Structure formats: structure tokens, C-alpha cells
Amino acid sequence: MSNTLLKKMTRQAYPLGFTTAVESDTVRAGLDEEVIRLISRKKNEPSFLLTWRLNAYRHWQTMHEPSWSNLKLNPIDYQAISYYSAPKSKTDGPKTLQDIDPEILRAYNKLGISLEEQKHLSGVAVDAVFDSVSVWTTCKEILNEVGVIFCPFSEAVLQYPDLIKKYLGSVVPYRDNFFAALNSAVFSDGSFVYIPKGVACPIELSTYFRMNAANTGQFERTLIIAESGSSVSYLEGCSAPMRDNHQLHAAVVELIALDDAEIKYATVQNWYPGDEKGEGGVYNLVTKRGICRGKNSKISWTQIETGSAITWKYPSVILKGDNSVGEFYSVALTNNYQQADTGTKMIHIGKNTKSTIISKGISAGFAQNSYRGLVRVAPQASHARNYSQCDSLLLSDHCGAHTFPYIEVRNSSAKVEHEASTSTISDEQMFYFQQRGIDTENAISMIVNGFCKTVFSKLPMEFAVEAEKLLELSLEGCQG
């Protein structure tokens, strides 16, 4: 779109940028083996986990930050970050809602999330993670009845150590990459989901991550296991206060789908993006990967990425089981000086495996938005199919959209299709809206929503509307 429409860049509104005054138990800044032992001790972890953490830490020390992405980031001082911060609670974890600091409940209410059973979104169980720990999980009874386990990761470590031992790191080994290694060493909490054989989880599961404490990183770990013939839909949301310096968020998510199982994983990421000059904002450096281990299994990633100063994330699917299906639906919106380098990897190993990639990138201001995707078809993956579509919408003359599709096909029966497009909003289109009484701001949001429709339709109903509103907010001030 021409200068006439997008000259004035005003401050972007970030309504979730409030801070919450809670008493915290924060570990001194810096990272060494002592800090890792301390985190592990605080959580009463079994020794296998401490060993795993230390191995990850030692490996991390041999690694370097990845340099291949299209991102420009300030060097991160890993010794200036605190790796653990938890709101103080009376005993070892709250037993009832009364045990939770009312300030925290208020913070979640402000975010539109009620932790009281009667008031929570109907049909959605919520795990609330505040800085480094999970403060509350709702709907436990409904889930218990069908044998679904949905609890804080640290609780799962104590109660289901065998499952953790078996699956932790099985999809994303700590050696995988720099940030995954760091996470493996210092992760503090996150969510754990286990769906037993043949069970269709009766409600949506969701985790809400809130980063509050200053100068801390958030390193959560999510592990979802869907046994044969089971299914689950999971949603994570995130936000953080406005801080002048960059906060680090390095999560790891692992999904495991066995025979005929289905996992739908949706993310609405709205970490603080920084101000209009590019000061502050969250560095969102995340490793998400699922494996379709069983035949006919399916894993679907949907992400709406509007926040963070930097997003570096490639939710991927390893299609190991025959006839398994992987999907990636993504909207990444960047405004001002935000940078996103996101996409997916679809690794076809089983026969007749199928993957779909729909990526929608929207850039405004001086933002840079890259799609980076890999489709790999292994020699044994006969009749694998992939369809990829990457569309970019540019809302200013100063932003950039980049597409890096990598395709490696080692089986001649594979069918791989890639389509890409780049569009802008022309003056003529904008005038058409205005001539019908619609101002530029509304016109942009109508076009953006239209552009993202196919992805929004993959979100759970309750959240599709939220996602539309979120895009509107994130684009506020992006017109002249």
C-alpha cells in the first residue's frame, strides 16, 4: 500500500501489558550447575531428571546460537537472566483457589480467564502458568472420570515418572538445537497431557502462559501423549507485561500420537511485541514438534502469532506411521519492528503420509516476516503427498516478506505442490471501501481477516473470534 495510507505509525496498543505485584521466590540471575540443581531440588525431582538436565546443560555449553535464520537479534546475556521465578505460596502448591495469591487470580481475570470452576469458559479446562510454575488447573473432575491426565508438568514428574521417563525428549532431544538444550536444562513447568486408549477428550484443554517477573526467562515444557484411538484438542495462549528490555521465552513442546490418534494443537501467541521503536519485547524462541508414531494418526498445528519482538518457531510433524497426516496452519502478523521467522517441517517417513501447510504472513511498519518450511520425503515414504501454500500480505512500503521453502524428495511416487503469493492493499481497493463508508482501519482489518480466514476456521470456535480481535488490536495505528 502506498505512503498515503500508511504514513503515520502510532504507538501500538498492548492492553495485556500490566504487571502484577506478587511476592516471588526468584533464583539469582545466572546459569551454572548449581542453579540447575536448585531448580530440580525445589521441585523434588527424581534423580533421572536431574541427570537429564545436567546432560542437557553440558551439551548446551558446547553449542552456539543458530545463525541461519533471517532474524536480527541483540546478543542475549544468559548470565543476566533468572531461570526460576515462582509466586510464593503457603505450602507446597495451592490446594484450593483460596491458597492462590488473589493478585494472581485478578491478573488472570484481567486476561479474561477465570480459574473459578463455575466461571471458566464452558467446555474448556485451563492450566494457568505464571512465570515458572503452574498455579492452577481447572476441570480436574470431568477429566478424571474419563482417565485424562491434565496437570502441571512438575506434578506429572512426581506422579507419572514412568511416562515422563519414556517420552520426555523422545521427540525433541536436548541435542536438537541451542534453545531446546537450554530449555531441557532449566525448564521449570508447563503442562502435561495424557489421553488413554480410545478416549476422545470431552473438553478443550488449554494452558495460559503469563510472564510477569522482570528479568526472568520463561522455559516451559509441554508434553502431550495420545494413546491409540484417542483424540484431544489443546490450545495455548500467552502474554507478558510491557518491559523495556527483552524477555526470553524458550519453550519446548512435544506431541506423540499413536495408532489412529489425533492431536490438534493451537497457539494464540501475544507476548509483548516491544514498542513502536523496537525497544523491549519478548524473544520467542520455541521448539515444537509432534510425531505421528502410529498408523492413521494425525497431528495438526494451528498458530496465530501476533506478539513478541522476535518469533523463531517451526512446529513440525514427523509422519512415521503409515497413512498419518500432518497439518500446519499459521497466521503470523508483524508490525513496527517485530520480526518473525516461522514455518514448519513435515518429515514424511511412513507410506501414504499426507501433509498440508497453509501459511499467512502479514507485515506492517518496518517488520520482517519470513516463512521457512521444509518438506522432506524419505526413500521409504511411497505415495507421500504435500500441499503448501504461503501467502504474504504487505501493509507498508518498509516491511518485508520472505519465503524459504525447502523441498527434499527421495521417493519418486511423492507428490509435492507449493504455491506462494504476495499481495498488498491497493489505493483503489482502499478507496472502494471508503466510498462505501468503511474507514481505512476497518478496511484493513476486513482484508486481513479475509486473508486469514482459512486458518481461523481451524481454531476452536471460542477462540476464532478472539483471534480476529487480536489481529485488529495488533494492527491498531497501522494506517495514515
Add this chain to the structure above:
Amino acid sequence: MLEIKNLHASVQKKSILKGVNLTIKPGEIHVLMGPNGSGKTTLGKVLAGSPNYIVSKGQVLFNHHDLLMLSPEERARRGLFLGFQYPVEISGVSNIYFLKAALNILRAQQGLKALDALDFKALIQKKLEILEMDESFLYRSINEGFSGGEKKRNEILQLLIFNPTLAVLDETDSGLDIDSLKHVAEGINQFHHKDNGLLLITHYQRLLNYVRPDYVHLFHDGKIKKSGDYRLVSHLEKLGYEKALTRELA
């Protein structure tokens, strides 16, 4: 309701409108005819507030307000409608979503409450019948892949839904087959009543077999060269613009 006084406008430093004078009163239908490139479309766009044109001189009053001071969306909300000669395609935004959003903005302006999906459907159904448009057009992206005639009909559909006080229709009758022309004319007649005004930009007499104008103006080189009643149309058709103009100037 519309008073254009000595309007001058340019695009990319090229002067196009060179002193347009025109008054339209409620209930009147005016026809603007003239050779290609004479500035008819420019006049419509300047009235609607396109940012591509610079007004260098003159005044436009719309219902006694200074029209040129208002933003394009404000002009639309106050009842000025432009039917585009080349309606633009907007992919991804469905026609029905767009029409409903725009109508509800107009209604809010008039202090009316927003129509819900059902009420809106009922309203639009009738208009579709008048134009013999298939419902499927509602669910397609705005003008995307529409044929020339379908785009024009979609403009008239909007005219009927938004029900403005003044409509400028820029060659809405061009490129239509006989049946489409009839439907478009039918739509224009449905729209027109004693309190609204119409400025029809056209090249052809055939639309005027259905719609009877009160005034016909011959536009040339950025201004109105001759005005008359509907008989001027057949005069122009017989002579062609060039002869009519040379006679006029002689």
C-alpha cells in the same frame, strides 16, 4: 442537493477538470455524456473524494455542507454513492460480509440499530430478485472473477442496499447484454424517487429508453459544454460527439 461551482482538479499535475458547474436538485436525473478522456470519471471520483486527485479551485456543496472538506468515508456516510466504472476486485473479503458491514455503518450514522444476519438476508433477498442475481454472488469475494456485467450489477445491488441520497453511476450501462441492461435499468428505477438525485454517466441512448433524464449535459475537455433535455441525447447520437461539439463551438 448538489452544487458544483467552477470545479478545477488535476491528477499527476495534469489538469483534467477545468471549471465544472452543475446543480442537481432532489428528484432530478442528470445525464453526463462526452468523449473518452474528457474527465467524466474524474468528476465522479473527485466528488467521492479519491485521494489521487487534487482540487485546485472551486466549491462543492452537498446538502449545504462543504463536500470537499469531508473524508471519502464521511461523504459516503452522508449519502453520496459512486457506482464505479471499473469496480475493483478484493480477494478474501466476501461480498455479504462487506455489504452488511457497510450497511450497518450507514445505519449507525442514521441512528438505526444494526441489522442482524437474518434481517439482512431478508433485505438483500428482495434486491437480488430485482436484479436477477444469484445468491451465490453474496458468498464470493468482492467482484473477484465477476464478469464485466456482473460487476455492474453488483454496483446496482449496493445502490439498492445503501439507498443513498445522491448516486453517481459511472458507465454502469457499458458492457451489458440486453437482459443485464434491463435489470440494471430496473434497479435504477427502483432506487429513484422524488427525494434523491442521480447523475448518470453514459455513452448510450439505450439506457435512456428505460430511465428518463431531466437534464442531459455534454462534457468535453473538463467542463460542461452544452446542456439540454433528453432530446439532446438523440441529437448527440445522430451527430457524434465531435460534430456536435464543432457545431456548438462554431
